[in-house]
Amino acid sequence: MTGAYQANATDTIIALGGVDFLADASGALFEPDTRSLIVADCHFEKGSAFTRRGHVIPPFDTQDTLIRLEALVQRFRPKMLVSLGDGFHDRQARARLSDDDVGRLSNLARKAELIWVAGNHDPEPIENLPGHSVTELVIGAVTLRHEPGGAGDFEIAGHLHPAAKIAGRGRAVRRRCFVSDSRRCILPAFGAYTGGLNIYDDAFAPLFARDSWRIYALGRERLYAIAPTLLLAD
Amino acid sequence: MTGRYCDPTSPVMSDAPLDLLPPAFRDWFAARGWQPRPHQLALLEAASRHASALLVAPTGAGKTLAGFLPSLTRLARKRNRKGLHTLYLSPLKALAVDIARNLEAPIRDMNLPIRIETRTGDTPAHKKARQKVSPPDILLTTPEQLSLLLSHRDASDFFGSLDTIILDELHALVTSKRGDLLSLALARLWQLAPQARMVGLSATVREPDILARFLVPQDSVTPPADIVTLVGGARPRIALLETARALPLAGHTALAAMGEIYHAIQGHRLSLVFVNTRMQAEFVFQELWRINEDSLPIALHHGSLDATQRRKVETAMSGGQLRAVVCTSTLDLGIDWGDVDCVINVGAPKGASRLMQRIGRANHRLDEPSKALLVPANRFEILECRAALDAVEEAAQDTPDPRIGALDVLAQHILGMACADPFDATMLFEEVRRAAPYAELTRPRFDAVLDFVATGGYALKNYDRFARIRQGTDGRWRVANPRTAQQYRMNIGTIIEATMMKVRLGRMVKGTDTLRGGRILGEVEDYFAETLAPGDTFIFAGEVLRFEGIATNEVIATRTKPGTDPKIPSWAGGKFPLSTFLAARVRAMIADPKEWKKLPQQASDWLATQKRKSLLPPQDRLLVETYPRGNRYYLVAYPFEGRLAHQTLGMLLTRRLERLRLKPLGFVCNDYALAIWGMSDMSAAIESGRLDLNAFFARDMLGDELEEWLDESALMKRTFRNVAIISGLTPRRFPGDEKTGRQMTISTDLIYDVLRRHQPDHILLQAAREDAATGLLDLKRLSDMLARVEGKIVHKGLSHVSPLAVSVMLEIGREAVYGEAAETILEEAEAALMDEALA
Missing domain, CATH: 3.30.1360 (Gyrase A; domain 2)
Structure with a gap:
């Protein structure tokens, strides 16, 4: 494979423990040296999980998430594609995947090595799918795991689905976001049906000091670094 | 136009003889110094032919009694009958309760053997159960309760004996999705009780034919309903308030007119001060108290205030303890709260019919003129008030556009019908098309909605095993499991409130920086709450509050020192857009300088300058x-x-x-x-x-x-959210939730994005687009x-x-x-x- 990703001047770099990660407006992180593309909380088959309980939610969420992943793989040409936990919404989700979506995943596996990091929704290794199941992954000094707050100096995690609510012009905009400081970065959820948790929620309090966190909200085409003074609680 | 006109001041019409009214009733009228009114007799006459009828009359004409008289006289004669005789439907449960109370007087006075009961969301379960076993003669209820009753297997037993169905405030019902839901319920009632005749009661509208269509099955055999129009009555005395201070060119606060408004309150027993939005109500209330040198009892009433607080105001009103109430449309409809002798409408009325309805709150007696004062808040509103005033003087009214039945409501109804009894799709389609709003529904659209109800109607067909309704070997559709029926019944209705947050008054604990929570003041829309930052001041419940923060989903606010100015400007102009009819009149007035002499000087000067410059x-x-x-x-x-x-x-x-x-x-x-x-x-x-x-x-x-x-429009997402809720895609309540207190849903914004990308012609997206066309x-x-x-x-x-x-x-x-x-x-x-x- 050729054509490794060329960084642009406008790209957002999140540096942790001497490793530069490129944060993308899609909610993915890319590490150019190992050419790892990282997405968190895809929650495949969340729609059908609701349907089983009597809601007839449109069943396109897995397909939608995979199509966006395919575009990212096309753009970044990663060696490794990391699902940072909760790739699947529940333990039975694999069985509910449509044949088309299994085909899409197999295709992705031909282009990059799939790494399934375990999450609380998908703690068991994924069966009958290409790729490796792991509990954690290390890139340089940085540990990649699903739930934040583990041991080690530097950490990249998902799990919390961070979202920022931003005041402006007499109204508020709510967007998924990256939250980071010099030790830690939490990715926004990537799945089509995943909501967001306001970063003012108590769950974030032990992880970040509010006077030093950096918030990057997902815009249509790029990330926006948000002034903390404009953040609102829900 | 078909139908007849009655002049209330003329003696009884020849073709509606007084002997339609039994002697006991004539005596009862006489004992109170009343005379049966011509329109009341006209409805009796229609009933004697068992014809359906629409009564169009202004407020205060004894409309409700006219609607009920045929049932009362009929039931008075028939002792020992069994089963429900008359079903009355009102848009407000409070109105149903109020009417029940009013009907008790004639029933008691004449010792009639009639049992009359209400059934609303507040009726206790044991009473509802008893009503099923032993139905009253007359049942007063709301459209939602009717749909709920119809979703049960025993609906045909309960409604089979119906003789009369009365729809009150029909003009208000037919313009909304609630009207769509009601029309579908009626279509089912016509099936269960084909003998029942319909009575519609409506405030004055320009084209009653549209309302009359709603009353009868749209088929080739049913004759149209009679239309009885009451004309005349005392003309309202309306004046345009002329202010000493020049009105601003924009804004909605009516600050310049506050002195004159106060003066009008001083000169009357009880004034209703109508405004268009909650925020305007708060503002006007504040300003009136600022200049209330006589300390007149002036109260505030709007939909966001806590219910107990509203009840208090209503009781004080009926008890004659108030001199003025500043209110929004919460007091628009039918209920009598007291002896109002002056209506003050602040801001532009936005529609001639709404203005009439509000003016009708004053002097709730037909033969005395109502007195009303229009208070424009800016110069454009002077023109609009003048146009509305002319319209009222000519008794011209807006006409509600006939609605095309909404598809999300149809989806809700189809599920309800499957809960009631297995149905044949073709028969249900024919039934639904007898409802006026759905008369033009095509079979492919009906099938698409049916498909949505069953399995979601998605291009990916992997949902069959999760179907909510299924076709049996007999070809009929039935509910797949009891949980679906339970869920349907918990979610009936089309009224979607903006998500609200409670506002709780907090107090600083002395010597600390902790807040102690106090009482609940009411609710604000969450989109308003989300624009507030700690320290912001805003007006609510008649005082200036300081926003402290949000705790467990409540807005915590503290009182401010007297004289604090609210920092958040919070009046969005009018909630209702200017009606097409009134807009045309305003345009005509501006274009014709001869019309300007009717305007206050400041307005005609303004237009003259425009013409010059x-x-x-x-x-x-x-x-x-x-x-x-x-x-x-x-x-x-x-x-x-x-x-x-x-x-x-x-x-x-x-x-x-x-x-x-x-x-x-x-x-x-x-x-x-x-x-x-x-x-x-x-x-x-x-x-x-x-x-x-x-x-x-x-x-x-x-x-x-x-x-x-539209792809990215927030308005479209809001519209889709309503469609998703009403259609049952994302119901608000689930069996079991009430115990856990947890709600598991996927944001409708996310669903909208996904559905648009993958199935842009899905029936719910079509429904949302159609809603947007007439809505936001x-x-x-x-x-x-x-x-x-x-x-x-x-x-x-x-x-x-x-x-x-x-x-x-x-x-x-x-x-x-x-x-x-x-x-x-x-x-x-x-x-x-x-x-x-x-x-």
Whole structure:
């Protein structure tokens, strides 16, 4: 494979423990040296999980998430594609995947090595799918795991689905976001049906000091670094 | 028009003889010094032929008694009958309870063997169960309760004996999705009780035929309902308040008129002060108390206040303890709260019928004139008030547009029918089409909705095993499991409230910085709460509060020192857009200087200056003005089509300017006009032909460009959310939730995005688009307007802002600009970070 990703001047770099990660407006992180593309909380088959309980939610969420992943793989040409936990919404989700979506995943596996990091929704290794199941992954000094707050100096995690609510012009905009400081970065959820948790929620309090966190909200085409003074609680 | 007219002041009409009224009833009327009114006899006469009838009459005409008299006289004769005889449906449960109370008097006085009961959401379960076993003669209930009753297997036993169905406040019911739901329930009732006759009661409307259609099955055999129209009655005495202080060119606070309003309150026993929004109510209430030197008991009543507080005000009103109540449309409909002798309408009435309804609150007696005062809050509103006043004097009314039945409501109904009994799709289709709003429904659309109800109707067919309803071997559709039926019954209805947050009064604990929670003051929409930052002050429940924060989903606020100014300007103009009918009258008035002599001096001077400095907006063409101001260039158009249509137009025109590289920066609008501004000289662009105004306003903007914008429109997402809830895609309540208190849902915004990308023609997206056309985007009105002015744009290039344009320019800064601008907000937030970094 050729054509490794060329960084642009406008790209957002999140540096942790001497490793530069490129944060993308899609909610993915890319590490150019190992050419790892990282997405968190895809929650495949969340729609059908609701349907089983009597809601007839449109069943396109897995397909939608995979199509966006395919575009990212096309753009970044990663060696490794990391699902940072909760790739699947529940333990039975694999069985509910449509044949088309299994085909899409197999295709992705031909282009990059799939790494399934375990999450609380998908703690068991994924069966009958290409790729490796792991509990954690290390890139340089940085540990990649699903739930934040583990041991080690530097950490990249998902799990919390961070979202920022931003005041402006007499109204508020709510967007998924990256939250980071010099030790830690939490990715926004990537799945089509995943909501967001306001970063003012108590769950974030032990992880970040509010006077030093950096918030990057997902815009249509790029990330926006948000002034903390404009953040609102829900 | 078919039907008959009754003059209430004339003696009894010859073809409705007095002996239609049994002696006991005649005595009862006589004992109270009353005479049966002609329209009351006309309804008795219709009942004697078992004909359905629509009674159109102004408030205070004894409409309700007229509707019930035939049932009362019939039931008085028939002892020992069994089963439900008369079903009464009202849009308000409070109204149902009120009517039940009023009917008790004749029943008691004449010792009639009639059992009358109400059934609402508040009726205890044991009473509901008893009603099923032993139905009353007359049941008073709401459309939602009717749908609930119809979703049970025993519905045919319960309703089979029905003789009369009475629909009250029909004019208010038919304009909404609630009316759609009711029409479908009626279609089922007509099936269960084909012998039942219908009675509709309505306030005055211009074209009663539209309402009459609603009353009878739309088929080739049922004759249309009789229409009984009550004309005449005492004319209301309405005056336009002339203020000593000149009215501002924009704004809705009516501050300049407060002294005169107070003066009017002083001069009457009990005044109702109507305003259009909750925020206006808060403001007017504050200002009246500021100048309340006599300490008159003036109260506040609006939908966001805590229910117990509202009940208190209502009781005080009926008890004659108040001199004035500042209120919103919560007091619009039918209920009598006391001896009101003056109605003051602050702000423009927005529709002639609404104004009549409000004025009818005063002197609830037909033969005495109601007294009302119109208080315009700005100069455009002077014109609008004058037009409404003329309309009322001519007894001209807006006519509700006949509705096309909404598909989300149909989905809800289909599921309900499957809960009741297995149904055959073709038979249900035929049944549904007898309801007036669904008379034009096609089979493919019905099937698409049915498909949605069953399995979601998605192009990916992997949901069959999760079906909510299934076709049996007999070809009939039935509910797949009891849980589905349970869920349906928990979610009946079409009224979707904005998500509200409770406002709790907090108090600082002395010597600490902790807050102690106090009592609940009421509720605010969560989108209002989300714009508040700690320390912001705002008006609520009649006082200025300081926002402290949000705790467990409640807004915590503290009292401020007297005299604190509210910082958050919180009155969005009018909640209701200007009605088409009134807009046409305002346009006509402006275009014809002869009409101006009816206007207060300040308004006619204003129009005269406009005529001198620019042009008057012509009646059948669209005036566009362009001018520079500061270092910006402005384009102002005067469509007079209401805020919603203007907002949509502004959004689409701004995108067109962008495409023409004319660098638009923003726009604002009010009910009458819109102003767009930008960095490029618009006058020059028009001159050079770069901006061709006829092409600019061409109707094709409602094609692809509209679609493109809708893609990302927050308004569209809000519309979709309602459709998702009503159709049952994302119900609000689930069996089991009430125990755990947890709600598991997927945001409808996310669902909307996914569905649009993968199945853009899905039936719910179609439903949402149709809603948007008549609802938040008001596309129908916009499209009618664009058609009207096609090729008829009048341009006036100016060197200065014109007198009319000033009024819309003043909205700048008060209104969110450039519509949605989500990316802009993000950009600004980033810029703010840079500023902080550099500071």
